[in-house]
Amino acid sequence: MSEPADTPCARFGHTTVFFGDKSGKYPDGNQVIVTGADTRVAFDSPLVANRIGEPFDAADYIxxxxxxxxxxxxxxxVRGIPVHVHDADLDAARSWEGLGRAYGLAPDRLPAMRAKIERQFFYEPRPDAIGFADGAQWDLGGGVRVHAVxxxxxTAGHCVLIVEPDGVAFIGDIDLTGFGPYYGDASSSLVDFRRTIARLPDLPASTWITSHHRGVYTERTRMLDALAAFAAKVDDRRERLLEMLREQARSLDELVRIRLIYPPGYEDVYIDDAESHSIRMHLDELVANGVAQKRDDGRYALR
Ligand SMILES: [Zn+2]
Structure with missing residues (x-):
């Protein structure tokens, strides 16, 4: 595999990481390529995939x-090669309608979102994407294997991909960034994300590769520190939401206007919907725990 001179990269056993701008800070990402004795596999294809040439373009599948x-x-x-996607994200891979449902955008915002991602991310669907389930395995030859957790x-289908025998885990958008966990889509789940964070330390891995910004962790203690800080962002948001409700009872729309996840004034086509999904999940949690209640006028209040 040829390594492009102008893109930083690092190798961990059979895995090569090509770093996007700012270690893959959104909108870029980090490209992971795994090479076995007879097969080369790409994990995802962030923007940097469009700059590295042969290492990505000659992959056997994604x-x-x-x-x-x-x-x-x-x-x-790479329209001719197979693309494998967890069953719960498969509709989002196969069609724009499926991706739109997964985002959960208001219908009047869908055309603008599609135009944006076609322009900025070369978006096109893969109607022939192949589904897989938890525990799926791929044999790359020479004893190199990938399995999905x-x-x-x-997202509903988010998976960690583990490369064996090297103990390399591609943890994707459990990205350990200072932003904290993103659960702003209709297909996201705060309950599931909390469980996923709790399970991450138990993965059979000694190298952790994130999609965005943090890049690679090779020391378990540093990864665990970053994971704790990442998880704490969820509790920070919960506390700020409680503070907003302590001031007065508020509707979901009012809370979206105040903003919980993004800074006030930050605008993009998907922000109101991402705020709405995220805040609703926190409100559901507060109601389920008996901390808050939804009143007859639709406003949420502390109990
Ligand atoms: Zn993502």
Whole structure:
């Protein structure tokens, strides 16, 4: 495999990581390529896939950790090769209608979102994407294997992909960034994301590769520290939401306007919907725990 001179990369056994801009900070990402004795596999295809040439373009197939616009930007380069996607993200891979449902955008915002991702991320669907389930395995030859661990929350089908025998885990958008976990889609789940974070330390891995910004962790203690800080962002959001409700009872729409996840004034086509899904999940949790209640006028109040 040829390594492009102008893209930083690092090798971990049979796995090569090509780093996107700013270690793959969104909208870019980090491209993972795994090479066995007879097969080369790409995990996802972030924007950097469009800059590295042969290492990505000559992959035999793609295994997706999940489906989001910034992880499928290289599909247009390799239309003939198989794309494997967890069953719960399969509709999002196969059609724009499926992706739109997974995002859960308001119908009047869908055309603008499609135009944006076609322009910025080379978006096109893969009607022939192949589904897989938790525990799926791929044999790359020479004793190199990949297996999928279903770890939902970010999306319904989000998986960690583990390369054996090297103990390399591609943890995707459990990305350990300072932003914290993203669960702003209709297909996201805060409950599942909390469970996924709790399970991450138990994976059989000694190298952890993130899709965005953090890059690679090779020391378990550093990864665990980053994971704890990442998880704490969820509790920070919960506390801020409680503070907003302590001031006065508020409707979901009012809370979306105030903003919980993104800074006030930050605008993009999907932000209101992402705020709405995220806040609703926190409200559901507060109601389920008996901390808050939904009043007859639709506003949420502390109990
Ligand atoms: Zn994502």
């Amino acid at each position: 295994v997706q950790g999940h489906i989001h616009e910034d992880h499928i930007t290289g599909w247009h380069r 279903h770890m939902p929350g970010h």
